[in-house]
Amino acid sequence: MNERTPRFRRGGRPRKTDSEKRRLLIAARVRPDELAIIEGRAAEANFPLSDFLREQALTGVIIVRRSRRLSPIDRHDLARIGSNLNQIARACNTTGDTFRARHIEATLEELRGLLRRIDAPG
Structure with a gap:
């Protein structure tokens, strides 16, 4: 077969266009x-x-496995909140004062906000 052979008579696979060729290699x-x-x-x-x-x-x-780590700021906030809760609980147990027990709810809400931040994706 030479250059004068009609296109429909040429055998083999048609040539790929440049956009169809895979030239890059990943190792x-x-x-x-x-x-x-x-x-x-x-x-x-x-x-x-x-x-x-x-x-x-x-x-x-x-499957992406991520272990979420607390930032130093979050660790500090969590430790501070835990310390506040401990102080309030100790005071309530010692004195029987229910007034202070009400502050526990505000502190717990702050803790819940921090936990939502920790659980948030990315």
Whole structure:
């Protein structure tokens, strides 16, 4: 077949356009046991390894595990609130004074606000 051969007579796969070509490469380091697992999953899915990895990277689900740590400011606020609650409780137990017990509710509301801040995502 030469250049004069009509296009419909040419055999083989049509050429890809520049936008269809995949030229970039992503590399990842894995242990031999991890590679075996990935290759097994690709084989189960009946995908070539590169297609399997690309599909997983584009559409797969990753479970993000985050451990939320308190900032130093939050730790200080929490310690201060706990100290206030302890002082109020000690005073109420010692004197039997219910007036001070009412302040516990305000302190608890402050604590609840801090806990909401800690539980807030991100």
